Amino acid sequence: MTTLTSQAASARRAQEQRAARAEHQTSRAERWRRRGPLLPALLFTIVVTQIPFLVTIWYSLHSRNLLRPDSDLFVGFANYGDIVGDSTFRGAAVNSVVITLGCVLVAMALGIVLALLLDRPFRGRGVARTLLITPFLIMPVASSVLWSMAMLNPTYGLFNWTLGLVGIDPVDWTSTYPIVAILMALVWQWTPFMMLLVLAGLQAQPKDVIEAASVDGAGPWRTFTWITMPHLRRYVELGVLLGIIYVVNTFDQIYLMTAGGPGTASANLPFYIYQRAFLGFDVGQAAAMGVVVVIATIFVAMAALRLIFRSFDVKERS
Amino acid sequence: MTTTAPAPTSSRPAAPGGARRRRPRTAGTLLTALTWILALGFFFPVAWMAMTAFKQESQASSNPPTFFFEPTLDQFRAVVGESGTYVANSLIATGFSTLLVLLLGIPAAYALSIRPVEKVGDVLFFFISTKMLPVVAVIVPIYVIAGQLKVLDNIWTLVVLYTAMNLPIAVWMMRSFLQEVPAEVLEAASVDGAGLLRTMRSVLLPMVAPGIAATALICVIFAWNEFFFALNLTASQAATVPLFIVSTMTSEGLFLARLCAAALLASLPVILAGWIAQKQLVRGLSMGAIK
Numbered sequence: 001m002t003t004l005t006s007q008a009a010s011a012r013r014a015q016e017q018r019a020a021r022a023e024h025q026t027s028r029a030e031r032w033r034r035r036g037p038l039l040p041a042l043l044f045t046i047v048v049t050q051i052p053f054l055v056t057i058w059y060s061l062h063s064r065n066l067l068r069p070d071s072d073l074f075v076g077f078a079n080y081g082d083i084v085g086d087s088t089f090r091g092a093a094v095n096s097v098v099i100t101l102g103c104v105l106v107a108m109a110l111g112i113v114l115a116l117l118l119d120r121p122f123r124g125r126g127v128a129r130t131l132l133i134t135p136f137l138i139m140p141v142a143s144s145v146l147w148s149m150a151m152l153n154p155t156y157g158l159f160n161w162t163l164g165l166v167g168i169d170p171v172d173w174t175s176t177y178p179i180v181a182i183l184m185a186l187v188w189q190w191t192p193f194m195m196l197l198v199l200a201g202l203q204a205q206p207k208d209v210i211e212a213a214s215v216d217g218a219g220p221w222r223t224f225t226w227i228t229m230p231h232l233r234r235y236v237e238l239g240v241l242l243g244i245i246y247v248v249n250t251f252d253q254i255y256l257m258t259a260g261g262p263g264t265a266s267a268n269l270p271f272y273i274y275q276r277a278f279l280g281f282d283v284g285q286a287a288a289m290g291v292v293v294v295i296a297t298i299f300v301a302m303a304a305l306r307l308i309f310r311s312f313d314v315k316e317r318s
Numbered sequence: 319m320t321t322t323a324p325a326p327t328s329s330r331p332a333a334p335g336g337a338r339r340r341r342p343r344t345a346g347t348l349l350t351a352l353t354w355i356l357a358l359g360f361f362f363p364v365a366w367m368a369m370t371a372f373k374q375e376s377q378a379s380s381n382p383p384t385f386f387f388e389p390t391l392d393q394f395r396a397v398v399g400e401s402g403t404y405v406a407n408s409l410i411a412t413g414f415s416t417l418l419v420l421l422l423g424i425p426a427a428y429a430l431s432i433r434p435v436e437k438v439g440d441v442l443f444f445f446i447s448t449k450m451l452p453v454v455a456v457i458v459p460i461y462v463i464a465g466q467l468k469v470l471d472n473i474w475t476l477v478v479l480y481t482a483m484n485l486p487i488a489v490w491m492m493r494s495f496l497q498e499v500p501a502e503v504l505e506a507a508s509v510d511g512a513g514l515l516r517t518m519r520s521v522l523l524p525m526v527a528p529g530i531a532a533t534a535l536i537c538v539i540f541a542w543n544e545f546f547f548a549l550n551l552t553a554s555q556a557a558t559v560p561l562f563i564v565s566t567m568t569s570e571g572l573f574l575a576r577l578c579a580a581a582l583l584a585s586l587p588v589i590l591a592g593w594i595a596q597k598q599l600v601r602g603l604s605m606g607a608i609k
Contacts, residue, residue, distance in 0.1 A: 041422040252545045
């Protein structure tokens with residue numbers, strides 16, 4: 001066994017050395033031929049995503065108002081100084097964290113339960129699965145409207161009517177508990193996403209290991225905690241991180257369900273920056289906030305990227 | 319699927335019969351019932367939206383809710399009559415951006431898998447990192463630049479932005495599909511004297527066609543549903559379907575039934591595509607990580 005692996009390893013090493021030598025020998029022309037197909041996509045992405053961001057940094061150092069285009073004035077880091085003292089910005093940052101983590105964690109918990117339930121054989125499983133993924137396929141604008149009006153409206157919403165059946169007084173959800181209302185719509189939308197990832201994980205589980213465990217006398221609970229859970233970990237991590245990346249930019253639900261209100265009680269950072277830029281026309285401020293958000297995102301993104309790279313098993317192929 | 323639930327019963331013959339034997343059965347039935355309750359619960363808001371779309375306005379916003387009514391197509395007729403421009407814009411934005419994404423993304427994925435450039439990891443890292451850049455951080459310059467180029471309220475602005483938005487996902491996905499093509503197949507083709515273009519067209523493309531379909535599906539979903547750019551960069555000329563829903567909402571008074579009809583019709587293409595291509599959906603959402 002050991003000799004076999006060491007043999008394989010030395011063979012692989014030899015192969016790598018050969019590949020490295022080949023790499024070294026590839027001519028300049030060949031390298032550019034290889035780069036050719038990549039360049040259009042790379043240039044396009046750089047132009048469309050990076051240049052605007054550089055402009056954002058430039059704006060953030062200026063006092064600039066969309067209504068007065070000639071008001072451009074270099075102010076250094078004054079915009080950033082204002083952010084430090086801006087309690088609304090801090091509130092929006094807290095809301096961003098609460099909404100993102102709340103949505104992702106609750107959706108993941110529900111998603112795991114649903115995936116485990118769907119991983120059992122029963123009649124009509126395909127139909128149940130199809131019904132369950134539907135919330136994720138609804139246009140976010142449509143689902144925001146559906147939740148804020150048809151479900152949570154204080155006078156004719158179905159949710160209050162249902163609560164009324166068990167004797168609970170009607171609640172004006174979007175103005176009394178705006179974040180809860182937003183989370184309802186978001187969790188409803190994202191649970192199927194988590195469920196699909198976890199379900200894919202469950203179905204990729206090697207069957208022989210499960211059988212071996214049951215032969216060895218492990219009950220369903222022990223099999224679950226010792227075999228299934230460690231196996232699922234990768235899928236859960238991936239789901240949480242992809243979820244965070246998508247949900248942190250939530251805008252549609254907030255814009256349509258609460259408009260960030262009452263006041264700014266339920267504004268997250270994307271919504272607050274939008275407000276400053278397009279309703280307050282304060283470009284410099286909005287740009288500085290954007291830069292702060294990007295810096296904060298980089299820390300989360302680094303962790304996320306490392307993990308994604310591990311899950312994707314990015315290998316260089318020669 | 320293997321039958322995991324009944325297995326313990328048969329593998330534990332020592333268990334004293336009767337109650338012990340019957341329990342997994344009952345538990346199974348209960349779990350199945352629970353699954354159905356949850357599935358219907360999650361689907362219920364969609365069903366309610368669909369039901370409301372067939373109501374008259376007075377029935378739609380009644381308290382208590384109206385469960386039995388004579389269905390009408392009035393709302394759909396109204397919605398279809400008013401939404402023409404919006405639908406056309408959405409089709410252009412979605413169709414052309416997806417096409418562009420594939421045209422740019424497939425060669426890029428090729429250069430990151432089959433005949434790789436140096437530093438593949440760094441390039442992939444760059445692409446995915448642009449997905450993490452919050453859109454709000456770039457919307458202001460995009461708005462100002464688009465204003466200066468006189469392309470505000472122009473559907474092609476959205477085409478360009480949606481292409482940039484989906485390109486990283488497409489590169490990652492297409493790469494994961496191209497990685498699966500065995501190197502021997504391509505070598506064999508080149509030994510047989512097939513040139514690069516011929517190899518691409520008659521060997522590579524047919525093999526990754528399902529991958530291209532999955533990638534296109536994801537791009538279509540994201541572009542069709544996109545709201546933030548459309549809200550900020552369009553007005554009357556280039557507004558897309560999500561903005562039609564919003565306009566239904568804010569025009570005088572409240573039309574819940576009409577709103578539901580619009581929401582249902584707007585979501586229908588993606589719902590149907592997602593139902594049909596469930597497997598590709600998982601792979602696409604995980605950007606190719608989950609096979």
